[in-house]
Amino acid sequence: MGGGLPNYAGGVVASRSRTRVYNSWWSYRADCWSRLEEAVNRVVVAQRRDSPIDGLVEPIMEQCTALVPIEQFWAFPGPELFARVQELAASADYPRLLHLVASINRALVTESYRHGSMALRDNQEASEDDLPELEHSDSDRPYFEVLVVDTLTPEQEHDLREEMRSWRRADDKFVYELVVVGSGPEALVAMRLNANIQACVIRRRFSHGSLHDLTDLDEFIDPDLSAELADHTPDERAQILARRMARERPEVDLYLMTEVGVEEMAGRLSHHFRRVFHAREGSLDLHQSILAGVMHRYRTPFFDALRAYAHRPTGAFHALPISQGKSIVGTHWIRDMVGFYGLDIFLAETSATGGGLDSLLEPTGPLRDAQDCAAETFGSRQTFFVTNGTSTANKIVAQALVGPGDIVLVDRNCHQSHHYGLMLAGAQVSYLDAYPLNEFAMYGAVPIREIKQRLLDLRAAGKLDRVRLLMLTNCTFDGVVYDVGRVMEECLAIKPDLVFLWDEAWWAFARFHPIYRPRTGMRAARTLVEKLRTPEYRAAYEEWDQTERSDRELVEDRLMPDPDTTRVRVYSTQSTHKTLTSLRQGSMIHVHDQDFAQKSREAFHEAYMAHTSTSPNYQILASLDLGRRQAALEGFELVQRQLESAMRLRDAIDNHPLLSKYMHCLSTAEMIPDEYRESHLAHPLRSGLHNMIRAWSTDEFVMDPTRISLYIGLTGIDGATFKQAELMDRFNIQINKTSRNTVLFMTNIGTSRSSVAYLIEVLVSIVREIDERKSEASRAETIVFERAVARLTNAAAPLPDFSGFHEAFRDPSEHPTPEGDVRRAFFLSYDDTNCEYLLQAEAEAKLAAGGTIVSATYVTPYPPGFPVLVPGQVFSTAILEYMGALDTPEVHGYNPVVGYRVYTDAAVEIAMADRARLYAGSEQ
Structure with a gap:
């Protein structure tokens, strides 16, 4: 198995008994406590029966020993209680040990420790005398943990x-x-393991080296941190540790406590610290600051305003009868609407013109504050809420940045909203081809060589000044992740003012994971800006720039942008509703554009006005505000668990004797050719966490493990049938994407262990039926099955590259480049007399006779879900062969009864004449 990123709280964790391998220290810890309770219970039961306990005691000591290296990093049960567990185990007081371990385990499993006192107080009425009990509270206040870094005695x-x-x-x-640790390395381990930590207090006296044996946690130790901390003053060590922690968990509030020079330290305090305190007088201020820091992330300005509005009596004398539930509460015929949705959702219905709340189009109050909170959480300079999906978000950005005649480079396999957005903007579209995965009938991502070559070709043709935007999907639907920083650096070395749009519709959660984060648009933009400002980079660039390079060398070499001319202009669109928490169609646009105020603000505002409803759904906006809060406070934990679910699913499939006979999860090596993996790791996950980090730091493309492409060719069932007839119709399991021989499963922050278990049960049930039918099949049935398998395990016609636009929709040039005018090609088809229809065989015959066929529409097979043809594109033999071999039931833009909608020869002549007039006009 491979192809994935491990749970950052994990990696491969082997229990001391070697009976099981884990992908998560969380699971390992939880199972250790459960096994400890079971082991102690077996001894107690044996003692009650006067049975020998030989061989039953060793598992108790084994589990206690296994917990030693990891329990220091959590506040519950804490050092005092854990020491009590060890004492009772060492003294063989098994009845008391069982009572204590059962209480701790129950609190961990149910998370009741979040609502009780963390010190298990002595209960004088307990039959076990001094045995502590958990003090419960009725409070539902959110609970978190604070890391303190200092060398303290018990x-x-x-x-x-x-x-x-x-x-x-x-x-x-x-x-x-x-949670108290005594060294810098231990502090970093705590931040990586414990998602409950929301604040960290660094004190000056912490050690630069680990104070405990962390051999079992070696994969989480930064090998360079101890040495880096050793040769600095206490204050410098605090700053170094703060930078490392901010890189790992930027959402965590950092505080510094020092005994000397607090005033001087405050003047040169790193921006990573919220505040500095004097150690002898700051505990109350520290307590209040910790609560205030978490409250800053907890607040939801728009949701709070909307909730307050919902409980305020109003009199509505304008549109929206449903406002405050007025048209519903007195009804005789739709009372079930209130019963199903609840009254609050209607009490909160209003409009911007109604007063009392903010306007999405011109926010000045709580909605503006909510968007500012989102910008802080997602690391952008500006964030804008969108209530009609990322399709609209993409169109807003395209219209804001692109004007008629501007050249845009875009992955041909991008979402249809990009194609339509660029058509509406009047862009000259230059389609880029991703590397194909013919065996699985899907595409990967666009290699950086392809992008650089296209930019260099445009420069050679004298058109580089017209190139405005590069649009790429990260990560792709199938889980291929770009090295975002590298793509932007190398492209900016050729075109220093190039703007980037990263479509992160399916990747909003990536911001909240330490390994994912550097490959997101907003973090990569910030990192690049900071890098270009450093003297070290300037010196390296000046040395690199001394060498003259040919275009061929520029394609092959790693390029460096000029720090004096480069402007970092990055936009990311995210479907919050797809991978975080929001009502359907809730999306965001994140901006990190150094020239936004000077070049884009007004155009962006107009585009936003053009595509945004004047009557937005306030419930969607409120859910975006709440989803942002959740991500800010528990995004790290939720993404950890999402990854853990994905790894459990992968392990369960690939290690199951029957499932692995008919299906397997596609690995990194199968999804990404070796030439794009500098680490050359075919299975990064199984190489250990340090190698996994290396792959994500160096490889051009990596795989997102939360997307599991399950290869089902050996079942003899094609992807579309497997999805509909097997998964959905029989078992109500919903998935989104298939190819001819794969189905895509995606875990998300709501995926539970139970849902993973159910999916495994379903897959086993399906495969068991296949296996039984195969064993009982007649000779004829066996032949049919073998043919079906052969059809799915042998690649169909190769995936076609973009064939090119007809010259009628391209600018004439001495140095022709492949961009085309999609808008002109699209609207030419509005006159139906310009179009005709050709069946597959007719199209093949016309091409064979030397004719030219030009598409009048988008033709998009599902799967794989990308346009094989766009308006103005010429048909090719490869495209027709691919379409002829296609066995997917759904093709948008193609009617098998009437055929392809194409332009007549006369219409193409009209388009050629129009091009001549346009070109002549531009020459004048």
């Missing part, structure tokens, strides 16, 4: 916990507990 640590607890008040919005 007594000092106990006193610090009690001191911070003493500042609690009943009206505090949140409750927290402390």
Whole structure:
């Protein structure tokens, strides 16, 4: 198995008994506590029966030992209680040990520790005398943990916990507990393992080297951190550690406590710290600052305003009868509407013109604040909410940045909204081809060589000044992830003012994972801006720039942009509703554009006005605000669990003796050719976390493991049939994409272990039926099955590249380049007399006779879901062979009864004449 990114709280974790391999330390820890309870229970039961306990005690000590290296990184059960567990185990007091371990395990499984006192207080009425019990609370206040980095004795640590607890008040919005570690390396491990940590207090006296044996956690140790910390002053070490932590978990609030020079330190404090405190006088201020810092991320300006509005009596004398539920609460015929949806959703219905709330088109109040919060959470300079999906978000960005005649480079396999957006903007579209995966009837991503070559060709043709935008999908639907920073750097070395649109519709969650994050548009933009400003980069660039390079060398070499002329202009569109939490159609546009104010703000505003409803759904906007809060406070944890679910699913399929006989999860090596993997790791996941990080740091393309392309060719069932007839109709399992011999499963932040288990049950049931039918099949039935398998396991016609636009829709030039005028080609078909229809055989015959056929529409097979033909594109033999071999049931833009909609020869002549007039006009 391979092809994935491990849970960052994991990697490959082997239990000491070697009975199971884990992908997550969370799962490993939880199972250790459960196995410990089971082991102790077996001993207690044996003692009650006066049975020998030989051989039953060793598993208890084994599980206690297994928990030693990891328990220090969580606040519950904490060092005191865990020490009590070890004492009872060592003294063989098994009845008391069982009571204590069962209480701890129950609290961990149910997460009841979040609603009780973290110190398990002595219960004097318990039959076990001094055995502690968990004090429960009725409070539903959110719980989090605070990491303290300092070398403290157990007594000092106990006193610090009690001191911070003493500042609690009943009206505090949140409750927290402390995790204390003594060194920089241990602090980084805690941040990587413990998703409950929302704040970190760095004190000056922490050690540069680990104070405990972390051999079992070696994969989480930064090998360079200890040495980097060793040769610096305490204050410098604090700054270094803060930078490392901010890189891992940028959402976590960092605080510094120091005993000396607090005023001087405040003047040169790293921007990573929220505040600095004096150690002898700051505990109350620190407590209040910790709560305020979390509250800053917790607040939801628009949702709070909408909720307040919903409980305010109003009199509506304008449109929207449903406002405040007025047209529903007194009805006789649609009372079930309130019963199904609840009353609050109608109480919150209003419009911008109604007053009391903000306008999406001109936000000045809570909606503007909500978008500012989103910008902070997602690392952008500006963020805009969109209530009608990322399709509209893509059109907004295209219209804002592109004018008629501008050249845009775009992946031909992008979402249809890009094709239509560029058509509406009047762009000259230059389609880029991704590398094909013919065996699986899908495409990968566009190699950087292809992009650079296209830019260099346009430069040679004297058209580079007209190139405006590069549009790419990251990650692709099938999970191929670009090295976003590298793509932007190398393209900017050729075209320093190139603008980038990264379609992250299916990748909004990536911001909240340390390994994913550098390959997102917003983080890569910020990193590039910071890099270009450093003296080290300038010196490296000046040395690199001394060498003259041919275009061929520029295609092959790693390029460096000029720090003096480069402008970083990056846009990302995200479907919050697809991979985070939002109501359907809730999306965001994130902007990191150094020239936004000077070059784009007004055009963006007009495009936003053009595509945004004046009556947006306020419930969608509120859900975007809430989804942002969730991502800011628990995005790291949710993405961790999403990855864990994906790895469980992969392991369960590939390691199952019957499932693996008929299907397997496609690996990195199968999805990404070796030439695009500098690490040359075919299975990065199984190479350990350090190698996984290396692959994501160096490879041109990597795989997102949350997208699991399941190869089903050996079942003899094609992807479309497997999706509809097997998964959906029989078992109500919903998936989105298939190819002729694969089905795509995607885990998300809502995927549960139970849903993964159900999917495995379903797949086993399907495969068992296939296996039984195969074993009982007649000779004729066997032949039919073998033919079906052969058809799906042998590649059909190769996936066709973009054939090119007809010259009628291209600018005449001494140095022709492949961009075409899609808008002219698209609207020419509005006059039906310009079009005719050709059946597959008729089209083949015309091409064979030397004729030319020009498409009048988009032709998009599902799957794979990309346009094989666009308006103005010429037919090729490869395209017709591919369409003829296609066995998918759904093809948009092609009617098998009447055929392809194409331009008549007369219409092509009209288009040629129009081109001549346009060109003549431009020459004048």
